[in-house]
Amino acid sequence: MAQPTKWHERWLARLPADRLIMRLLLESFHEHRWKYLAAAGAMVLVATATAATAWMMGQIIDALSTPDNRGRVMAVGAGVALVFAFRGVAMYVQAVLMARAGNRIVAQKQMQIYHRMLGQGVAFFNSNASSDLLLKVTQSAQSARAIIDTIVAGFIRDLLTLIGLIAVMVYQQPVLSLVSLVVAPIVVYGVQRILRLVQDVMQQEMAGLGEIIRVVQETSLGARVVKAFGLETSMANRMEAAVRQVEDRNNRIVQLQSATMPLLDVVAGLAIASIVVLSAVDLFGRAPGTAGQLMSFVTAFLMSYEPAMRLSKMRVVIESNMVGVRMMYELLDTKQTMLESPDAVPLVVGPGAVELSDVCFAYGDNEQVLRSVNMAFQPGKTTALVGPSGGGKSTLLNLLLRLYDPTEGNVLIDGQDIKAATFSSLRANIAFVGQDTFLFAGTVMDNLLLAREGATQDEAIAAAKVAHAHEFIEKLAQGYDTVIGENGSFLSGGQRQRLSIARAVLRQAPILLLDEATSALDSHSEVLVRDALESITRGVTTIVIAHRLSTVMNADEICYLENGQIVERGKIDDLLTTGGKFKQLYDVQFKGK
Template sequence: MTTKTIRLPVLDRVAGDSLLWRLLRESLPEHKGKYAAAIVAMVLVAGTTALSAWVMGEIVDAMTDPANTQRIYWVAGSVFLIFFAKGVASFAQTVLMARAGNRIVAQKQTSLFKRLLGHGIAFFNTTESSDLLMRVTQSAQMARNVIDVVVTGFVRDLLTLIGLVSVMFYQQPYLSLISLIVGPAAVLGVRMILNKVRAVMAQEMAGLAEIIKVVQETSTGARVIKAFALETVMQDRMQSAVRQVEKRSNKMVRLESATAPLMDTLTGMAIAAIVILSSTSIGGQAAGTPGQLMSFVTAFLMAYEPAKRLSRMRVSIEAGMVGVRMMYELLDLPSNLNEAPDAKELTVGPGQVVLDNVSFGYNAENQVIRNLSVTFEAGKTTALVGPSGGGKSSILNLILRLYDPQDGVVWIDDNDISKVTFASLRKKIAFVGQDTFLFSNTVMNNLRIARPDATDEEVYEAARIAYAHDFIESLPQGYQTQIGENGSFLSGGQRQRLSITRAVLRGAPILLLDEATSALDSQSEAYVRDALQAINTGVTTIVIAHRLATIMNADRILYIEAGQVVEQGSMQELLAQNGAFKRLYEAQFHNG
């Protein structure tokens, strides 16, 4: 099957604004208590910031009149209270915003992961894991950053700016009018930057995904990389990806920082004009007292930082919205495999499995199974043999309901499996594949995933049946031994026996085996074959095998080719037919 990466679209303004409102609607109400308290703290920060500019005028005027000690003490007390209140409010704002933001990140990442788990196998086969990692980690964090920018910008920075401008107009109304030339000019400059920010940020996210992909492939394919001396190739790939991200990151920094020289230049021009004008009379009026002038200049200088943050706010939001779009693309992506709204619990009787006129393909152009009708008898072992690509593994995938057929029905006893819950279906089926997956955890925890409520003794007994108990006990910490990523500290035979132990512990009435011994040496294969023989008695067993020696005791054998049952019967019956199965048998036992 082909693999594709979900494309990262460039945000248009309408779509970006729509997603922004959606993000705010979904996130703010649930955390309204923390955000309300944070907003109160921000109002206090804005108010005390404006007061600190105003009190500078009082300080200057009080110092010019040292004989008035009462006024000096009053001003000193006011300064202390203003800055104390500002410090407490700033602390409260930071903590409350951080707690709400961290909770939003956790919730979004949980929702994204839950959405991932809701998708069928087809989704994971057509989406690169590096892309999913990027969306689950980076996009949730960027969503939090966007909310922080919006809340702090529209509350703290805007109110602070309003308060400081009010002080400016109160102290020096005419000089304040001169300073207003900064605002419109800054807005025009910022608008020129936005379009470039969107495109560059999307490219940067794609570059980060490439870095994650290279690291993943290096970790999982280390043996192949070493065997073929691909270190230089992988290093070149990583360097190329890192350079691209570095280049785009630098460009992003330039764009985000472009507002600073713009604001600095405009502010410098305004201050220069104010200095000149403050020494002369304006409109026939004097420039005011030294305190008023000092208060005005202080307010003007303090207004610079919130004004700069506000001028950059749209740029920051546009950069973050790329991650928000990535997040909602994944959250809104419909699953191609859904549980029926009225799904019921699967009640298994004898355990008969039936494929009724089933057709299936992984894509519309290529059908793997065509109008297949076959019955797997309850309590019997049925083997599937035949050439690769004939549809054998697809049959097991349909029984597990990892995919749904395009036509036909899969039955377990009298239950259409498309109408039962996923959990109850998989609980009644044990699966052992050729590619054993183990979690980076202890042996015990890896075994208990088959049945979390199993006692230690039940786990030990399952391991004895699967010929795994002795080798587990020989490990450094026995059942509590950490086995590494995908059981990297164990041999192939040991990993497979742990997989069979899970199947034993599961105690399911239906057992599916997909080339469970194909990658094992002769001794390990003998252990595994004996273990499987011990657990499939009275269990509906469907086994795929290329080595015919592993299915000598099967009750029935189906030769599958091009999605059809070409031959079927017992070993003796098929050998007597002088057909495809006999040719396969002779190729293995007489020529090999």
């Protein structure tokens, strides 16, 4: 399965947010429990100190009303300083521990997502846009952290702070506290109304972010096409539409998240006004209390505004980040398209005999590309695959690399089914050069040394000489230390191809796969590389795909593939003598010469 099925996506979308949140917490808390417990302890101290601050305000007023009692004034002053210092230290400890745990969770989730991607087969990447994957790796992990931080801070610091302040309010003015808390249901109702709109807006914003990344990638990778076809205006319009969509969604989210603020301000204003009026009236035969008690009550009420506001917005913040978390688990729960056998063993390669036994293959539900192919590639010999495009030649190489598994049949190397071999041992014994060369950002030497772990620079230079790449590398600004840009953008197509061939030489594998390896070379370079390949393929099982027959004239055997089947095979002289498909192709390319 290349990607989540529609059923899987619908199931994830319907899965209650609380279950996904619980899964996220259980996965993240265990390893970082000591940091979070210590941070929680610091939050308890912050909540206690905040409540103590409100209580101290009453002591300050009462102490200032009796200035002659210097001892009490000094004690209250020292107490205030101590409470604020205590609160500041606790807030610092909480912030540092939460940041460290949160940053670690982001890093772990990003690596977890990336490892999951690495475990997927090529079919997965064919079915998922790179911009969508990039968004999931970056944004989803940040969303996971935001939810955890919001829950921990909300349920410990803000909730305890609010409880402590309410306790001070009740202790100082129980009747006025009852009046002020009557308005709480109004706030809850308003927040719930806002919450229903947040998730849809966030999903639309994620789609807009994905489009922005996609446009930038296409502009970067397809710069020549964009310029050649004058597509600047079209690309700019796409980007403007995507940016405007994200801008609109962000504005909408800010409006929704901020809607709780005026709601609380209005309610708080009405409550304070009511308290001021009622404080001058005897309620139920109870006196309003001392000035210190009233000040302590009002202070606690005003200080409760901030934690109450954060708590009221907590669910909104969680819902706004749930889209990213769902995206993350959608990727993590995607069934892997290519799995190593649980009891896989290292491949033991001898002479390098490759065999296909009744191999059939189709991409997804499409028409079969290979149909009951039976073929043995002679060890240490070169076999050329020729024929029209779409005949299954590149697919056959993909099966040998186990980028895909046959839908039927087996692929064998020295009599061992490659499904039973470890990925590392299989690919360590195969070198590959494709027609679409890919180079990593970095220096020339960096790209060469990736071919084989433990390879030396001297070996890399020797491989470059074999591939006739050494000469042009030496002419670069920093030679082998020259940075070649993304996918070798600073090099010509022929230079990139020769570096790719040099990597294959350096790999020193007993099996060599060449898919149009000289397609990007000029005639002079092609002759040089062809001579180099002739020398390095001696004693190596080589399978080469070529559309230009001039590159495979010295092959030990030629196979003509058409419509997923081997139509003809044999030595070139025999194929030319008997006539047939290959002879027709030969006559077309060489004009009967």
